[in-house]
Amino acid sequence: MNDLRSILTEQVDRLIGDAGGIALLRQIEAGEWPAELWAGLEAQGLALALVPEAAGGVGLSWGDAAAIWQVLGRHGAPAPIAETMLAGALLASAGIEVPEGPLGLACGSAAVPYGRHVARIVLLEGNTVALHEPGEIRPAGNVGREPRDAVMPGPRIARALLPNEFGPRAGLLGRALIRSAVIAGALERVLALTVDWANTRKQFGRPIGKFQAVQQQLAAMAGEVAAVSVAVGQAARAADAHGLSGAAFEIGCAKVVAGEAATLGAATAHQVFAAIGITEEHELHHFTRRLWSWREEGGTERFWAAEIGRAALSRGGANLWPDLTARDPQGSN
Amino acid sequence: MRFDLPDTPPDSEALRAELRAFLSEAGRNWSPGTRARSWMGFNRGFSRQVGERGWIGMTWPKKYGGHERSSLERIVVLEEMLAVGAPVGAHWIGDRQSGPLILRLGTEEQRLRILPGIARGELAFCIGLSEPDAGSDLAALRTKAERDSNGWVLNGRKIWTTFAHKSDYMIALVRTSPAPEGGSRHAGLSQFLVDLTLPGITIRPIRDLAGEDSFNEVTFDDVKLRPDDLLGQEGAGWAQATSELGFERSGPDRYLSSFPALSTGIDALNAAPQPGAEVTIGRMVARLATLRGMSLSVGGMLERGESPQVEAALVKDAGNLFEQALPEHLRNLLDPGDASPELREMLGVLAQLAPTFSLRGGTREILRGIIARDLGLR
Incomplete structure (x- = not known):
């Protein structure tokens, strides 16, 4: 990780950590808007992080963004900052001035994260992007009890074409990358919580983490956590090299691996925590419920695997390996 | 634990093209069973050809x-060999x-005597670790070398030594x-x-x-070894033998062992x-791409x-899970009557070979123990 990236991620980590932890997640699940955290995120310039410097933004790469989203996930992603960053990038690339405030991404039938709280709606249809005032809102939530609202677009403020590098599925690809990255972070958190618990909880006269049966499960989980992180890193790097549209394969891979890892990670954590882990009082479920929800958002494992599999089948067995290596970054060193 | 994003070597596409041309010619007559055996295939003639190309050492x-x-x-070469299931066992x-160990710890005489033969694909090596009463608990080994006036006398027994009879x-x-x-117990090895011979x-x-x-x-029965058959430092054997595990456990041979069945299955x-x-x-495919990133x-x-x-332990564990699951996934997709004869042959070989994937080079349980220690559980 480069220096700039580690400074950024540390800043974000501190900022969200200071803003309230589990108490904040509970407030969000109760329908409150994380006003203080949002103000801090905006003050750090994160809302415009993916907007090019020429357009008044910070001009971060997808790799930087994914690293920030991973940190966000470690804290349960308690604000729609990732969606706002993505929406800002799309607006700016189409030459539309990025408005202040949280932005809601609306594409297809997908619910809008924090829709009831957003200042503007960014509507994606194919390769057009449009900025709208929010219209009628039907509040809803996911299993993580995060706001996932149906938002009708209100009056249109601007509309433009996206550049080719975003392709006709920029919203889906961006959301898949966001969800993969926040899953990676949330899984890191769940693993740390679970290891800590295994070292604390005593049964049969010793910490349960001293039992090989528990150690073996947590080691397998650590493998999955590492896998998601690598898959997300590869996806973001591909997006930097080829644009979101050109990174569909890597982003799809990341979402497949993230979804599978979320399933195993949440199951393992609950197995090790046992009864205490399923109580309302405990912090674990704020992360595991989000993991279960995030699997479904930005395309499921099944959705992306089908796309990857169809391509592999149509290319034939002899091309499978050459196609994979042909995607390696070239001339980077 | 940390996985930085992998680099790729410059001009690797040219090297890959060279390898693919060579392998398509050399592999014209490899049976599906040979390809499924992959690096468990031992073919000295093929290894010599690979050596001639400069792809060993x-x-x-x-x-x-x-x-x-x-x-x-080098990883590019390994990947391309494994992707087609080349019988690389004689030089693998x-x-x-063994070569890297000799290079790092051997005397100049040992290096000059041994390494060129490995690089030519002529000298085959096996690894003498497991014994009848020392498997995962390697430090329990009992084979011993005792000094005598001319060097060392070796007595004892190694077991499960892959390709010893051909090495x-x-x-x-x-x-x-x-x-x-x-x-x-790690001291004195x-x-x-x-x-x-x-x-x-x-x-x-x-x-x-x-x-x-x-x-x-x-079995070693009063085998006379010369003083310069000692490799590295007397008593430092444990550290020496485990120092190469990063190389042994993270390479593409830990997740690609059954890959040829995937292309054939498609x-x-x-x-x-x-x-x-x-x-x-x-x-x-998503798992494959991710494991490759981790390995690289x-x-x-x-x-x-x-x-x-x-x-490396983590890559091996995750890779072994993948290469063991791969043939089973294909079985779940295709009844034997629908599978091609090539795929049936591969799946037959892999069903019998796959249990070894998570045994050789450190069992799944040992690897997960290493990971658990790093997590702070042991």
Whole structure:
């Protein structure tokens, strides 16, 4: 990780950590808007992080963004900052001035994260992007009890074409990358919580983490956590090299691996925590419920695997390996 | 634990093209069973051809027969060999493990004597670790070398030694002094470079469940070793033998062992399409791409001189899960009547071979124990 990236991620980590932890997640699940955290995120310039410097933004790469989203996930992603960053990038690339405030991404039938709280709606249809005032809102939530609202677009403020590098599925690809990255972070958190618990909880006269049966499960989980992180890193790097549209394969891979890892990670954590882990009082479920929800958002494992599999089948067995290596970054060193 | 994003070597596409042309010619007559055996296929003629191309000992200095190329270029070669299931067994251990160990710890005489032969694809190596009462608990080994006036006398027994019956040398880990009372059992172990043609060595192949001779029992009965058959430092054998594990456990041979069945399976599915197959295939490809990234990441760390032992254990565990699951996924997609004869042959071989994937080079349980220790659980 480069220096700039580690400074950024540390800043974000501190900022969200200071803003309230589990108490904040509970407030969000109760329908409150994380006003203080949002103000801090905006003050750090994160809302415009993916907007090019020429357009008044910070001009971060997808790799930087994914690293920030991973940190966000470690804290349960308690604000729609990732969606706002993505929406800002799309607006700016189409030459539309990025408005202040949280932005809601609306594409297809997908619910809008924090829709009831957003200042503007960014509507994606194919390769057009449009900025709208929010219209009628039907509040809803996911299993993580995060706001996932149906938002009708209100009056249109601007509309433009996206550049080719975003392709006709920029919203889906961006959301898949966001969800993969926040899953990676949330899984890191769940693993740390679970290891800590295994070292604390005593049964049969010793910490349960001293039992090989528990150690073996947590080691397998650590493998999955590492896998998601690598898959997300590869996806973001591909997006930097080829644009979101050109990174569909890597982003799809990341979402497949993230979804599978979320399933195993949440199951393992609950197995090790046992009864205490399923109580309302405990912090674990704020992360595991989000993991279960995030699997479904930005395309499921099944959705992306089908796309990857169809391509592999149509290319034939002899091309499978050459196609994979042909995607390696070239001339980077 | 840390996985930096992998680098790729410059001009690797040119090297890959060269390898693919060579392998398509060399592999014209390989049976599906040979491809499914992959690096468990032992073919000295093929290894000599690979050596002639300069693809063994690639990173070693030229004066030892090497080619002074980067370790990532070497990974390109390994990947391409494994992707087509080339029978690389005769040079695999020498290139991956024994050669690098000799290069790092051997005397100049040992390097000059041994390394050029490995690089030419002529000298085959086996690894003398397991014993009848020392498997995962390797430090329980009892084979011993005792000093005499001319050097060392070796007595004991190694078992499950892959390809010992076809190899020229074994690097054996043996006890050269008793473990100190109440001290670490890792002390007092040393490594020897054992010429398998020496008198007193009996190699008995152990037929495996597939009906093949792949592993062996090797008995040492007063085998006379010269002083310069000692490899590295007397008493430092444990550290020496475990120092190469990052290389041994993170390479593409830890996740690609059954890969040829995936390409063959894709063709079989195109000939006999099955509903929903694309989801299973896509899940496998996504895993494959991710494991490759993880393996290359560790490769990059090794190239920079780091020692990513835990990361390597993790790659091996995750890779073994993948290469074991792959043939089972294909079975779930295609009934035998729908599978091509090629795929049926591969799946037959892999069903019998796959249990070894998570045994060889450190069992799943040992690897997960290493990971658990790093997590702070042990």
